[in-house]
């Protein structure tokens with residue numbers, strides 16, 4: 001499903017030395033697996049998820065998805081791939097401030113030309129699933145951290161993704177909400193979704209099919 005070959009990402013600037021954020025990463029992730037990445041702060045987890053998730057390009061190496069070398073894709077082809085196949089959940093939610101819960105959730109459907117009534121219905125269904133059926137019209141600032149993360153999860157699911165990429169999805173929220181998020185991800189896995197999570201949450205590590213530890217940009 002997802003494969004990487006000798007993946008490197010360097011960051012450089014005029015004033016600082018080059019940072020080798022990830023080095024020589026070779027992964028082979030079958031469909032429907034639950035993969036956890038852990039490792040200390042700065043070890044390259046976010047960089048790796050961003051490169052694998054097509055949000056960033058590697059300095060060297062290749063990423064394959066569905067046996068296609070997506071490193072060769074244009075930006076437009078990559079955004080089409082993301083829109084069709086990948087759902088993202090970020091540590092700091094990345095919700096749009098002035099939009100209501102249902103508008104945030106259904107936002108990715110706008111470029112697909114889906115009308116507002118259908119967008120609303122689909123968003124409502126997903127927000128009910130994450131226990132926020134009574135918060136459809138609340139804006140992010142009117143929601144708690146855990147509620148914002150649940151809105152972000154509903155948004156990640158709006159395109160029925162085949163791949164979920166979650167960067168520390170539970171580090172800013174309470175234990176009960178973390179448990180709900182883990183349950184949702186587990187259920188998606190049983191339906192064939194491939195899940196990649198960067199986390200230190202031990203409850204995620206318990207259900208993972210494989211745990212990769214990063215240190216100084218390398219897989220241990």
Ligand SMILES: Nc1ncnc2c1ncn2[C@@H]1O[C@H](COP(=O)(O)OP(=O)(O)OP(=O)(O)O)[C@@H](O)[C@H]1O
Nearest residue numbers: 011012019020021040041042043044045046047048
């Ligand atoms: N845009 C950037 N420019 C320069 N260096 C960067 C950039 N992004 C990340 N880095 C560096 O790359 C390394 C890996 O960072 P990354 O964010 O991937 O780590 P992480 O494992 O996700 O850490 P954390 O657990 O704190 O989220 C760090 O040394 C960081 O300083």
Ligand SMILES: [Mg+2]
Nearest residue numbers: 045046047167
């Ligand atoms: Mg990170």
